[in-house]
Amino acid sequence: MTANRRFKRRVRARAAKTGESYAAALRHFRTTPRGEPMPKNLRLSVAQLEIQPDPGDTAAVRDRGEQIRHLMREAHAARARLLHLPExxxxxxxKRVMSSTGPDTIGPADWGRADWPTLAAELRAIAVLAGELRLWTVLGSIHPLTPPRRPHLSLYVISDEGRIATRYDxxxxxxxxxxxMYTPGSExxxxxxxxxxxxxxxGMEVAFPEVFLEYERLDVDCVLFSTHGPGTPLxxxxxxxxxxxxxxxxxxxxxxxxxxQDAPNASAGVISPHGDWLTRCPAxxxxALATTDLxxxxxxxxxPWRRVARSGLYTRYQAPNDPRSLDRAGL
Structure with missing residues (x-):
């Protein structure tokens, strides 16, 4: 117990010094199951992929599965630990292919036309290959719910053990x-x-800064954003x-x-914490595939400074009772 308290004090001391959360500071003290220090970097591959619009087209779904597995092998050859794929x-x-009122109008989606067994089979095959390659793989697809509920639009997170580790909706x-079309996710x-x-x-969640701020509070190092995009230069x-x-x-x-399809407008890539592109697929x-190290x-x-600023730091410097501060129209 004494050793454990001492360890926690070391973690808290680092957090106080750097402005990190406790969880972020803890990572600097963790080791692998073999007792080795945790790696200080991770190789990430990001892909842009031609998508197909009809989940009922069995041949096209199988072709997409094979294309994804080809990219997985490419990422493995590049020594990536994680492959990130689009929405x-x-x-x-x-929306027009799925519309129950025909392609000329946008109506409720007819999910009975989706080839759910083939989608599930391709996802299983991707998971098996992820385990063989020891490659974490994150890809977008649709996730069925209990009828008559519409499916989720999801990102499947497949571990390097070949299992679905989690899913984001x-x-x-x-x-x-x-x-x-879809049932929204909740967390x-x-x-x-x-x-x-x-x-x-x-999807379009990049238009909502609160989603990304929430992940900052959850202490992530990287957000994987998968999109189909509106598909126009504007x-x-x-x-x-x-x-x-x-x-x-x-x-x-x-x-x-x-x-x-959207690469000429916005090709896939990885952005640094300073807002610069570290790598990018061709436009x-x-x-295509691009790989970089985090x-x-x-x-x-x-x-860490922004975390300190958001914690209420500036309140001590404010002058709420100074008449010159309160006078919004004065010189």
Whole structure:
């Protein structure tokens, strides 16, 4: 017990010195199951992938599964520990393809047309390969709920043991998605790989800073943002710009995974805690992969300072009773 109290004091002392949370400071003292220090970096691959709009097209679903497995082998060859794929990587249902009122109008989605057995089989095959390659794999697909509830639009997190470790369901949906297509999710999701803590975001959630601030409070090192994107130069580019701004504002990495179709507007890549692109796929409408290292030893003074500022630091410097401060119209 004495040793345990001493260890906790060391962790708290580091947290107080750096402005980190207790959980963040703890990672600097953890070791692997073999007693070795936790790695200080993690190699991440991010992909852009051509998506297909009909989850009822069995051949297309199988082709997407094979494409994903090809990218997994590429990421493994690049010595990545985690592969991040876009929204709808396995199936990205089109609102017009799925509309029960026909492609000329947007109506309630007909989920009876989805080939759920093939989707499940391809997901199992991806999980098996993840275990064989010892590669964490995060990919977008649809997750069925009990009828008549609509499915979730989800990110599956598959561990390097070949199991679904967790799943993130998009929470802040577009009007069409929530009105006609999906059931929204209800909570953030985090997971850790080799001591690096990840959060998940999906779809258009980059337009909601509160989602990313919530992950800062949950002490993530990197947010994996998967999107299909609106798909036009006027609308899709800002998703990438917003991802850059949110990475810098929160002081963590953001992995941006979009579709190959939208790569000319916003190609996939990884953004540093300073808001710079560390790596990026080519801006061509082709399936591609980019790989970089997340270095946890890199200096990041901004994030702990913002935590201190948000803690109420400035209240001691305010002058609430000074008449010159209260006079908003005076010189």
């Amino acid at each position: 709808g990587a396995l199936a990205c249902p089109s 998009e929470r802040l949906l577009s009007n069409t998605k929530v009105s006609h 953030p999701v985090t997971f850790s790989v080799d001591g690096v803590r990840f959060g998940c975001a999906l 609308n899709n580019g800002p998703f990438a710009l917003q991802a850059q701004a949110l990475a810098a504002a929160n002081g963590y990495w953001v992995s941006y995974s979009g579709t190959a 061509d409408p082709l399936t 270095d946890l030893d890199a200096e990041n003074h901004g994030r």
